[in-house]
Amino acid sequence: MKYNFDEVINRRNTYSMKWDGGEFLKEFGLTERYDEDTIPLFTADMDLPVPQPMIDALHKTVDHRIFGYSIFPNEYFEAIQHWFKKRHDWDIKKEEIVFSPGTVHAVNVAVRALTKPGEGIIIQRPVYPPFTSGVEGNGRVVRNNALKYDEEGYYTIDFDDFEAKAKEETTTMFILCNPHNPTGRIFKEDELKRLSDICAANGVVIVADEIHGDLIRQDQTFTPIVKVAGTTDHIVTCTAINKTFNVAGLHCTNVIITNPELRKKYSQAMGMNLPSPFMVSALIAAYHEGEEWLDQLKEYIDGTMEWVVNFLAENMPKVKVRIPEGTYVMWMDFSGYGISPEEVHDRIYNKANVVLEDGKMFGQEGLPFQRICIPSPRPIIKEAFERIAKEFEDLN
Ligand SMILES: Cc1ncc(COP(=O)(O)O)c(C=O)c1O
Structure with a gap:
């Protein structure tokens, strides 16, 4: 090594x-x-x-000695496209990428931009705590589709309960955590397809937090939900170098939204966020040389x-x-x-x-x-x- x-x-x-x-x-x-x-x-x-390539890129940025307002250069988007094509066979268009200074922030913005106060949002407990605070803190209601835990310590989805909750009139969003923190489940293609179909049929937007998608066991595979969904109009996916490359302190999440209308609403709620030059150089190095x-x-x-x-x-x-x-x-x-x-x-x-x-x-x-x-x-x-x-x- x-x-x-x-x-x-x-x-x-x-x-x-x-x-x-x-x-x-x-x-x-x-x-x-x-x-x-x-x-x-x-x-x-x-x-x-x-x-090491990220450290070298960050040194180069520091050595320049001026850290003013920065832009997202083409190389930034190309690096994201390169990584997801190579690692996940996922073709992302440049215009589908919306920057967020963090994933928790991205989820909160999605809740505020794409649902209304009082509406129901499905989460699957036990789950990453900021999902609950992102729902309740924004005046929305948690609809808990608790995962089922079996004798072997393995978690599965209760689809009947999920469908019933998705069908409730006031349910408008599902926050998916895949790979799932803390249970460690990677939902399989048939599970993802079923979740997506239920949501599409019931007008439920999926916010897919997939930021653990690169951090899986060597004998496992991970499939982004958009790859199996058929239609992706109802899907917002969070990706991040934060988790994969251990740079949570650089605050770099990229949200992928194929539906132009949804993306417009989301981007407007996100507002203008210029990047830091550290984050830009780190991402380009990570996605090209971090494999x-x-x-x-x-x-x-x-x-x-x-x-x-x-x-x-x-x-x-x-x-x-x-x-x-x-x-x-x-x-x-x-x-x-x-x-x-x-x-x-x-x-x-x-x-x-x-x-x-x-x-x-x-x-x-x-x-x-x-x-x-x-x-x-x-x-x-x-x-x-x-x-x-x-x-x-x-x-x-
Ligand atoms: C599922 C999940 N989403 C989001 C985050 C936090 O991401 P960020 O630091 O980009 O807000 C974590 C961190 O542990 C996480 O496990």
């Missing part, structure tokens, strides 16, 4: 939310304890360096996940977990211990001094779970699990 992902890079004192955000996290109610020994593995960013890094990263993450599953089987056999099809999060079911979610929390956050994310943040369906983000150097992951396992020894 060219990249050494085992290297531990100190992120403290770099304005990192994960490593410097203790006070914020306490205020937010995520944890009570946060000190210099805390291992934070809650938020979905990577403790790993980005591809080798991504392939090595996927191999590394797969290896770490395998280590986690083996470690848990040996040391914490009551935790139910499976290797997710996509995303770099693992969703661990602690119900086998027979203790309350509060006690699980206390043992992990206060005693082991590891910060994960309590399952309840993803909806009531997530209550007995803990979510961990895996893309850190393995020495960090190993220490975190060793600390946690020690706190559960008496219950094995």
Whole structure:
């Protein structure tokens, strides 16, 4: 491997939310304890360096010494088109691309631009918490099509419930998370087609958050929903270098909308957003030269996940977990211990001094779970699990 992902890079004192955000996290109610020994593995960013071509491109931008108003050059759009054609066999037209300074922002704008206050929006809990706040915070109503969880720890869609919710007169939008955070499901082509058909038949706009689409296991495939939908007039897709290339701090999401009317409404609500020169140069480098890094990263993450599953089987056999099809999060079911979610929390956050994310943040369906983000150097992951396992020894 060219990249050494085992290297531990100190992120403290770099304005990192994960490593410097203790006070914020306490205020937010995520944890009570946060000190210099805390291992934070809650938020979905990577403790790993980005591809070298991106670093070189960013250096070049810094060395220029002037950082004024910038534009989206043709190379920006060409880079996006190149990546999605090559990696996902998806032909995107330049005019279909709308920039957003982040995916959560893009989802919020879609809610405000394409639905009305009081209308219903389908989400599939347990799901990424900003979907709920994006709906409720904008005065819309959550219609929860909860995913079904089976004996094997596998999640599937309750299509009857989905269709009933889509048919409700006031339902106008569905926010799809695929690959699904936190369950790790990658919805298959037949599932996506069925979701799309139901939405199209009932006048429901789909906002497809596909930003984990590049971060899947090596033996899995991911299909953008537009590829199987037939008509794409009702689909708004969020893509981002933020997740794939670990540059959440550069705020670069690209929303793809084929329907000109929908795109006009959406773009008007988004307003004028000029890019930063850092973001533009990073995206062009990432989408043209980041492939080798991504392939090595996927191999590394797969290896770490395998280590986690083996470690848990040996040391914490009551935790139910499976290797997710996509995303770099693992969703661990602690119900086998027979203790309350509060006690699980206390043992992990206060005693082991590891910060994960309590399952309840993803909806009531997530209550007995803990979510961990895996893309850190393995020495960090190993220490975190060793600390946690020690706190559960008496219950094995
Ligand atoms: C499904 C999903 N959407 C959106 C985001 C946040 O994206 P952004 O930083 O571009 O707002 C995350 C981050 O974890 C995520 O998992």
